[in-house]
Amino acid sequence: IAALGDPKASSGSGASQWGLWRKDPGPRGVWLRQFADLEKAGGVAPAGWKFDRNDWWLEEHGLIMEAPEFPMPPGRYLVTGGREVTTVLTVTPPDAKGEQQWSLEDDAKLFDVTHLPCRSARYTPNGGGSPATAKETDFPVTPGAEMPAVQGCNKQDYAVLFVIGVEKA
Numbered sequence: 001i002a003a004l005g006d007p008k009a010s011s012g013s014g015a016s017q018w019g020l021w022r023k024d025p026g027p028r029g030v031w032l033r034q035f036a037d038l039e040k041a042g043g044v045a046p047a048g049w050k051f052d053r054n055d056w057w058l059e060e061h062g063l064i065m066e067a068p069e070f071p072m073p074p075g076r077y078l079v080t081g082g083r084e085v086t087t088v089l090t091v092t093p094p095d096a097k098g099e100q101q102w103s104l105e106d107d108a109k110l111f112d113v114t115h116l117p118c119r120s121a122r123y124t125p126n127g128g129g130s131p132a133t134a135k136e137t138d139f140p141v142t143p144g145a146e147m148p149a150v151q152g153c154n155k156q157d158y159a160v161l162f163v164i165g166v167e168k169a
Helices: 034-042
Strands: 011-013 058-059 061-067 077-079 084-093 101-104 122-124 153-160 162-166
Touching: 034 061
Parallel strands: none
Antiparallel strands: 011 101, 058 061, 058 122, 077 084, 077 162, 084 101, 122 153
C-alpha cells in the first residue's frame, strides 16, 4: 500500500489518495539507467505495465515502478511494516464526495506499520521533468529519508505498508 497521512495517527481521512499494489512493484521495475529503453519500447516495461510520463513512481533503489491502483479498494487488510506491529487496516467505501476513511486496530499508528527501508514517491512533471532528469547518484535512499527531488517534477512521498492478508468480502 502507498499511504499518505500523519505517521502518529491511528485513523484519518484521505484514503482515496492511497494506492494498492496487487503485485510487488520492486521486481517489476525498470532501472533509471534503462529509461531510454523503456521509451523505445513505447513505455511498456518488460513486466508488461505501462509507464505514464505524466504520473510516474520511483522506489528507493532508483527503479521506476508501476503505479498502484487508485483509489484504494475498500476493505480490511492485515498490514505490517515488517518490524513489531501487525494489525488490521480498515478502508471505508467512498462517501458521496469520493472521500475514504482509514483506521488501524490495536492502537497502532501509521508509523508502526510503515516499512521504513522501502521508500516510494510519485512524480508529476511541472516543467520538462522525467526519469531522464533524475540523478542516479541520489540512490539508494537511506531508510527513513525522503525520496530525492527530480528536476522539473513535483514529488509526493508515500509511506509503504506491506499487506499480508485481505479479509474476504
